[in-house]
Amino acid sequence: MNLFQSITSALDNSLAKDPTAVIFGEDVAFGGVFRCTVGLRDKYGKDRVFNTPLCEQGIVGFGIGIAVTGATAIAEIQFADYIFPAFDQIVNEAAKYRYRSGDLFNCGSLTIRAPWGCVGHGALYHSQSPEAFFAHCPGIKVVVPRSPFQAKGLLLSCIEDKNPCIFFEPKILYRAAVEQVPVEPYNIPLSQAEVIQEGSDITLVAWGTQVHVVREVASMAKEKLGVSCEVIDLRTILPWDVDTVCKEECFLNLEAPISRVCGYDTPFPHIFEPFYIPDKWKCYDALRKMINY
């Protein structure tokens, strides 16, 4: 299955298992602009898979409401770049519901899904990776998968998790990434990073599409510099797996400062996209500088 098919499979499993589960968002009824919900409306009915008008704040607020009553709400925001009208609802309502009601109410059965990340021609408003904005918000969970197999397991975990979750799906991988994915449901635990490759000299931490870039950098480093890299996929951004990434004492033992490789500190540009993204050469460059620190 490719990534969007694995998402459809996860949603299919959820709707089958949980009779209160509903999927809603812009254009989800015909299958969604990325085909993630194809066939679900025919299979489960139009009262379980339905379109909303163009109103992100409304979609998330509405989803919180459904979740508070105990039903499972799976909301889709058409592009992660459009999530900002809903930011208030997510941060001020969804994240704080359980805390402020002393555990009397919660919207834990809410999951928000959104296509995420750069795609090559998205420019300012179809390419953003806004997970950092949510990473400082206690009360929600933020998850980014790197592949179809991971996506299905993580999405099912998000849906079943008793906390509101935001699930970002790397849109560039929707068709590009293909893997063997089981048809039956399975879970991948949240807040657990995965060490994809063991190494001893340098650690590379990434999530989503960048994991693949970093994997390639690791093999380039091995080949050209003889450097052994440890590659970690963070998977859950919040709450993140501190233990796997760094032990308590590790900061004192580092031989070089931690390097952050990412997009430029500019808005996502229209014409300069290939220069903006942290491709393998920029990562490799950073790695070399760190090794030679």
Place this chain on the structure above:
Amino acid sequence: MTPSRRPAVKAWRLRGHLKETCGHPDGVSPAFGSCRNPHCLRSMRKMLAAVSRVLSGAAQKPANRVLVASRNFANDATFEIKKCDLHRLEEGPPVTTVLTREDGLKYYRMMQTVRRMELKADQLYKQKIIRGFCHLCDGQEACCVGLEAGINPTDHLITAYRAHGFTFTRGLSVREILAELTGRKGGCAKGKGGSMHMYAKNFYGGNGIVGAQVPLGAGIALACKYNGKDEVCLTLYGDGAANQGQIFEAYNMAALWKLPCIFICENNRYGMGTSVERAAASTDYFKRGDFIPGLRVDGMDILCVREATRFAAAYCRSGKGPILMELQTYRYHGHSMSDPGVSYRTREEIQEVRSKSDPIMLLKDRMVNSNLASVEELKEIDVEVRKEIEDAAQFATADPEPPLEELGYHIYSSDPPFEVRGANQWIKFKSVS
């Protein structure tokens, strides 16, 4: 090529032109006169004119203008226009209007320029010279040209992403627009904005996020009122955006503070792929302002749009507060270049609008039938427009891209320039503003 072979070559080119540009359903050359598609008829006439020129041995140089027989044209003509539906208004715009020959020719040229510019953008996109997003407004020319005709250049306008037409009517050249689409430094936003982010004097874009421009428009209207220069702000949004919360927030503020804001809903019946019936509890968009008076306007008739805009602008300038206009219009292309536009509507529907309500055709018929202009004269304008667009496309393709140093420019306003972090901490770019 001998003169005798030109007609054959032209006929072959016409076939291709029909298929690609006119959007003729079969791409098959129709029998003379039986096709109702006005574009086909126009091209047919051009070909006929070319053939007759060849046969009569007249000079072929494109620089020579075909002499229009000097006949007496009327200076102006009075037309009846559709009455607008009203909401909370006692009276609406007039139902007749006077169109002068000069204005008519101007509107025709502008609409034709917008149409050809959009079609050229379509072509360039398919050749992958334009990348990214491209939302075309062909079919909606009467809206941008009609609105501009009803206001002053000192008034203000803001719209969403289907903005190429407005960028032109607000004063930018086709060259700058096409160069911005291709992402070159000759573009109006220096190549950094693209299709959705074009700006000009008193034209605030070009906004990608749906509905986000409406509160901005209300703010501009506040500035107009504050500055006391009798200016108004036209704030446009679409039928899809009409369901966004921030629009209602803007309505409330504008009405409360009596801002000179004309809210304009360009209703082209589809929000991306969702028809208005499936998206809105009330499709009477001109009434959605509730406490704000509204009018529903035929957006395919440029004269109707112009009169309604004059009426609305006069209303706002008199200090009565905001007003809402719904322009009922239609787009021939899909939502964007990745949307074929036929999965949620039928080809027959598109064809019907093209043949019965095409704004350029409607204006042309009116002008020709009232002796305001001749068919040949309008054809000349077509030829000139085509050339202008070709030149602009050449420029847009040949102009260099902005230099890489500009990646970091214009983030903040700052003096002196500061450093912008690149992909890792060792890559630095200068930010100049």
